[in-house]
Amino acid sequence: MTLPEVFLIMLGVALAAGILSGIPAMLAIAGVPFVMALLGSMVGAFDLGFLNFFPARVYGIMSNPLLMAVPLFVLMGVLLEKSRVSERMLQVLGQMLGGSARGMAVSVLIFSAIIAASTGIVGATVVMLVLMSLPAMLQAGVPKPLAAGLICAGGTLGQIIPPSILLVLLGDQIGNTYLEAQQRAGNFAPDAVSVGDLFAGALLPGLMLVGLYALYAFAVLTIAGRAKTAMARSVPAPSRPPLGVIMSSFAPPLLMILAVLGSILAGVATTTEAAGLGAVGALMMAGYHRPGRGRALVGLGALAVLALLVLRLMTTGRAGTGATWVAALLVALLVLGLAVSVWKLWRADVLSAATEDTLRITGMVFGIVVAASMLALVFRGFGGEEAAAHLMRGLPGGEWGALFIVMGLVFVLGFLLEAIEIIYIVVPLLGPPLLGGDISPVWFGVLLAMNLQTSFLTPPFGFALFYFRSVAPREITTRDTYLGVAPFVVLQLIGLAIVIAFPSLATWLPGVLF
Amino acid sequence: MRGAVLAIARWCDRLTAWACAAALAVLVATVLAIVLLRFGFDTGFIKLQNLAGYAFAVLLILSVPYCLARGGHVRVDVLSERLPPAYLRGADLVALVIFLIPVFGLMVWAFLPDLRFSWAIREGSVETGGLGGVYLVKTMIAVSGGLMIVQGIAAVLRPAGEQRP
Numbered sequence: 001m002t003l004p005e006v007f008l009i010m011l012g013v014a015l016a017a018g019i020l021s022g023i024p025a026m027l028a029i030a031g032v033p034f035v036m037a038l039l040g041s042m043v044g045a046f047d048l049g050f051l052n053f054f055p056a057r058v059y060g061i062m063s064n065p066l067l068m069a070v071p072l073f074v075l076m077g078v079l080l081e082k083s084r085v086s087e088r089m090l091q092v093l094g095q096m097l098g099g100s101a102r103g104m105a106v107s108v109l110i111f112s113a114i115i116a117a118s119t120g121i122v123g124a125t126v127v128m129l130v131l132m133s134l135p136a137m138l139q140a141g142v143p144k145p146l147a148a149g150l151i152c153a154g155g156t157l158g159q160i161i162p163p164s165i166l167l168v169l170l171g172d173q174i175g176n177t178y179l180e181a182q183q184r185a186g187n188f189a190p191d192a193v194s195v196g197d198l199f200a201g202a203l204l205p206g207l208m209l210v211g212l213y214a215l216y217a218f219a220v221l222t223i224a225g226r227a228k229t230a231m232a233r234s235v236p237a238p239s240r241p242p243l244g245v246i247m248s249s250f251a252p253p254l255l256m257i258l259a260v261l262g263s264i265l266a267g268v269a270t271t272t273e274a275a276g277l278g279a280v281g282a283l284m285m286a287g288y289h290r291p292g293r294g295r296a297l298v299g300l301g302a303l304a305v306l307a308l309l310v311l312r313l314m315t316t317g318r319a320g321t322g323a324t325w326v327a328a329l330l331v332a333l334l335v336l337g338l339a340v341s342v343w344k345l346w347r348a349d350v351l352s353a354a355t356e357d358t359l360r361i362t363g364m365v366f367g368i369v370v371a372a373s374m375l376a377l378v379f380r381g382f383g384g385e386e387a388a389a390h391l392m393r394g395l396p397g398g399e400w401g402a403l404f405i406v407m408g409l410v411f412v413l414g415f416l417l418e419a420i421e422i423i424y425i426v427v428p429l430l431g432p433p434l435l436g437g438d439i440s441p442v443w444f445g446v447l448l449a450m451n452l453q454t455s456f457l458t459p460p461f462g463f464a465l466f467y468f469r470s471v472a473p474r475e476i477t478t479r480d481t482y483l484g485v486a487p488f489v490v491l492q493l494i495g496l497a498i499v500i501a502f503p504s505l506a507t508w509l510p511g512v513l514f
Numbered sequence: 515m516r517g518a519v520l521a522i523a524r525w526c527d528r529l530t531a532w533a534c535a536a537a538l539a540v541l542v543a544t545v546l547a548i549v550l551l552r553f554g555f556d557t558g559f560i561k562l563q564n565l566a567g568y569a570f571a572v573l574l575i576l577s578v579p580y581c582l583a584r585g586g587h588v589r590v591d592v593l594s595e596r597l598p599p600a601y602l603r604g605a606d607l608v609a610l611v612i613f614l615i616p617v618f619g620l621m622v623w624a625f626l627p628d629l630r631f632s633w634a635i636r637e638g639s640v641e642t643g644g645l646g647g648v649y650l651v652k653t654m655i656a657v658s659g660g661l662m663i664v665q666g667i668a669a670v671l672r673p674a675g676e677q678r679p
Contacts, residue, residue, distance in 0.1 A: 022594025022602055023609040024587035026578075031613025034620070055625035055655055062571035062651070071538060071573060072545065269549065272566075276545030312553040327554030334550070359534045359573075363581025364588060366574045374617065418588055 003045045004382045011036045011382065015375070016416075025421060030371035033378035040382065050381035057373040061366070065272065066172045066195060071362045072275035073165050076282040078357045080253070081124040082350050083286030086115050088249045090132045095241045101141040101225065105150060105217040108133045112154030113210045116161040117257045122456055126155035126467040134472065144476050145484030146220055152457055152464040152481070153213055153488040159419065159453040161206035162199035163260055163278070165365070166419055167449060168271060171195035173427040174435070174445045181436035193441045195271045196264050200510040201442040202449055205499050209450070212491045252288070252302070256281040259309055265513055268312055280338060281305060287341025290348055294340040301337015304330040365420055372424030379429055392433040399437050403444075406430055407451055407496070414455025418463065422452060446506040447499060454492040457485050516671050523668030526661055527583040534580050537573035541566060564645035571651050579661035585669065607670050614666040622659035629656060 011033060018028030040046030061067065080086055093107040108129065115125055129151040137147040159166045175193045182190035260278040263269040269277065284302040288295055308330050311323060345351040379385070395401040406426065413422050427448070435441055456464045459482055468481060499505050544566040551557050581587055594602050629652055631637075638646035 018613075019590050020593055021605050021609075022589055022591050022597075023605050023613075024582075024589055026587050027609045027613045027617075030617045031609065034617050035612060051620060052624045055621050055628065058575070058621060058655055059571075059652060062574050062655075063567060065567065067574070068541070068545075068566065068570045071541065071570070071577075075538070075542070268553075272545060273549045273552075276542060277549055279542055280546050308550070308553050324555060331550050331554055338546075355535050355538060358538065359531070359577050360581050360584055360586040362573065363577035363579075364586050367578045367581060367587050370575075370578060371617075416590060421588075 003043065004040070005387055007036060007040045007045050008379070008382050008384050008387055011378070019417065019421075024367075025418070026367040026371040029368065029421065029425070030374040033375045037378045037381060046378075046381050050377055054374055054377060057377060058370055061369055061373060064172065066168065066175075067366075067369075068272040069168050069195070069275040070165055070365060071358060072272065072279045073163060073168070074361045074365075075354065075358045076275065076278040077118070077124065078354045078361070079279070079282035079286045079350075080118055081128070082354050082357075083282070083289050085249075085253055085285050085289055086111075086118075086128060087132060088289075089114065089253065090128070092241055092246055092249045094133065094136050096246070101137075102218060102221045104133070104137045104140040105142055105146070105221060106214060108137065108150055109154060109210060109214050109217065112150075112157050113161060113207070114253065114257070116154075116157035116159075116206075117163070117261065118253055122155050122158060122463050123467045125158060126151060126464050127471050129155060130468060130471045134476075141225075142221065143224060144480045146217060147484070148468060148472070148476055148481045149484030149486075149488045150213070150217060152462070152468050152485050153491075155464045155467070156453050156456040157206065157210065159456065160202050160209065160449050162202050163264065163271070163274070164199075164202070164449075166423070166452060167198045167202055167445075168195050169365075169369075169420060169423050170427070170445050170449055170452075171198045171271075173423055174198070174431070174441050174448075177427055177431040178435045178441040181432040181434075184432070185436040193445070194514075196267070197442050197510045197514060198445045198449070199261070199271075200265055200513050201446045201506040203509060204505050205446055205450060205495065208498065208505065209492070209495050212495055213488065216487060216491055252285050255306065256285065259306060263309060266313070267514070268309075277305065277309075283345070284337055284341045286350060286354075287337075287344045290344045290350070292344055294344065297340045298337045298344075301334045301341070304333040304337065308334070368418075368420050369424060372421070372428075375425065376428050384429065385432060388430050389433040392430070399434065399439060402434055403439065403447075406434060407447065410448060410451045411454065411458075414452065415458045415462075417455070419452040419455055422455065423448075440503060440507050442510050443499075443503045443506045447496065450492065450496050450499065454489060454496075457489050457492065459485070519664075519671055520668055523583070523664050526664050527580070530576050530580050530583070530661060534573055534576050537569045537576070540569040541573060544569060560639070560641050560643050561645045564639045564641070568645070568647065568651050572654050575654050575658040576661070579658055579665050582662060582669070583665040603670075610666045610670050615663055618659040618662040618666075622656045625652075625655055625659075629653060 014036060015028065015032045018032040019025050021028065034051070037046050037048065037051060041048045090111050093111050094104065096107065111133075112125065112129065134147060134151065137150070138144065142150075158164055171194065175195075178193050179190060256278065259281065260274045263277065264271055264274045281302065284298050284305070288298045288302065308327065311327060311330070342351065345354075392402040392405070395405060397404070409430070410422055410426055413426070417425075434444065456462050459465055462485070465481060465485065469478065472481070544562055548558060548562055548566065551559070551562070594605070629649075632649040632652050636646065637648045637652070638644060639648060
């Protein structure tokens, strides 16, 4: 074993200790490698000149156009949360399917899937689900562990169902790593991997997970239901809400998701552009739901956004003069609606609260990204890339062996670290040997995303559990929560196995679309 | 002394918050403008693309000290939540001295030669017909490094239990 390899192992151990010490993780991720580099340079195992590249790398992150979508998606999610659009949806859903335990469980799942597509913020979704649906589920006779598991697992769906911030970050990392690895392997014209590819690839596996959750919940409730049918009967069947209420609470968010996701998948907008549209759409939706004057203007503005999208789809390639006038009118309506909306939200203090949250979350994400660039630099300085490639070549089973090792490592890391940290540590460090081969990068990315989604569910540091614990009533113990989540972790692994066995689940849709 | 540092940190944070909020607003508005121009009128301007990029760059790098000032960076507290609060304050002090100040000091110090050059040529966008002012965006890296150190020191000096800004 060479001296740099000894330092690489020490780096790994010290990094784990640093992160577990309870200091902000970004400080450990940047600081531990820095100190190791200094120590290494004292014995001649590290060339300190490497560290001079750190600011240039930070500037590289700042000028990465892919990452621009992240704050915009965060803003969109935060606005939807603050505007209570999602709360209304859940209420209506509960009324539609409520009453029976199975109906409640299914409605919570449907809602989770929709909200996952629109916000994708784990904490917000879990807290909202606990406050809004937990009492109703328990009352309808859903056992405590199942209710806890459904809420925690449902809250993490936003990580895998596109558009998702996690997939944007994964797309950035996998895209870069894949390009470099392929070129090093002698393929100088590899097909680039885009965030759009990952979005398309994750769609079917994400929906499949929802299906798995539903099957499980159904099975458990059917077995439990046979034991005590009498109890479920005692809840009166609710009256169905009128169609108008259903439409007004569901149509806007669903249309917005379709517009954002559709414009990316149809290739008419980049991820950043779609995220910008989503943020503007969320601004208008929030403005519309605020009581007060000017709702009609906001509504018109929102319709103008959709009309513009349709216009774009119809007139691409042939610019008619008439279309320009229509477009000008639509833009005017949109700007007016947006202005009214922003004014209303400003007056109600929603705008400043949403901005604060957005900035804080953005800082949290990019703090880790910036810190990880220091880690990657030092890893490279110690010759870590060659060491990792060498290590993986020595594994039994070739590419498959390496894939299983990486997946296993990510799963284990998921117990301790957060998804973003794992992406920026594992993909650039261990990805190159894998992505240099014939493995489909989209498939690999989707597998990683599903695996990372699980990290939000695994105790002790699963974010979903964390948020659940902070708002759930005392009568649901930590034991209930862990017991309830365990089957969902297993479901997650089953889902992972299915996608490993049938890679076309992930690769078929991107192949058709792009 | 402690009061003075905390007051400076508070002022720095207020400025950071305004700069971040402005950058976010510019980012949203510019991206919207780009989309509208392209969808409605089939045109676009490189300068507008550049502006969105600059706004994002400033937002990204300044949001990190913004988050630090609010104690918003993720901590893994599986172990530390079982230890007395004094432990965490000690750990934070150590992290400040051996991690935060050196790393972000390096981010400023190692960048100065580049920055000096960037200012000397008044560096602009690499695209022809692009927007000038890249040297101002790059300056934010050094500013952010300085802000991180200020907010890090303030967080350690701040008495336990006192409200963060």
